[in-house]
Amino acid sequence: MKQKVGEVFSIFREHAPVSGCTVSDMIYDGENSVTVFSLAAGTDISAELYSYHKLIYVQEGRLEVYGADGVIGRLETGDMILTPVRTPVGMRSDEASVYTEIAVRREDKMNEVLKPGEVFKLAECVPYQEGRIVNMDIVHNDKMKFVVMAFDEGTGLSEHAAPGDALIFALDGKGIIRYEGVDHPIQAGENFRFASGGMHAVKADGRFKMALLLTLE
DSSP states (O other), X not given: OOSOSSSOBOHHHXXXXXXXXXXXXEEEOSTTOEEEEEEOTTEEEEEEOOSSEEEEEEEESEEEEEETTEEEEEEETTEEEEOOSSSXXXXXXXXXXXXXXXXXXXXSEEOTTOXXXXXXXXXXXXXXXXXXXXXXXXXXXXXXXXXXXXXXXXXXXXXXXXXXXXXXXXXXXXXXXXXXXXXXXXXXXXXXXXXXXXXXXXXXXXXEEEEXXXXXX
């Protein structure tokens, strides 16, 4: 992945929309490519046919996913959608917006929460449970996993090494990422990247939800 390692950052701030333009930045070039798009207000990406799904997560703003027959879904900050395949799909926005797009192959193992064309809140996929950590795999294959996690207050993951590059999306509340011996406070809307083999731990500061994209190529 192209993102910085071992520092809290914001995909939205690092990909601020450019007036009158659409901008794309492929941050991971694998079978399940990951691209960040920024759309200035009033811009769009034309509807085209794709043989694979797009898993779209809106970091900031408001986005309309549309096709030949009209609007497929309307998304706001924190929303996610799995686009249909073999039907024209485009994106447009009436305000400055930034979103992350993950390419999902039809043979990938997808959770039943993913129904093409349906908008959902990523943070609401898992509940908090007292004294526990709740995990849900959203989509995975042998080279990629995208999982959402809910940490109750006082819970966390003990120090371990990632088997591949990992990108965190903080979704709700606050947490502390310990990476290579240094603590990094993180809150909803921010991001963090682990390099393959990087020693890290996660602890909730209160209650905390995050999504983690792990790539193994």
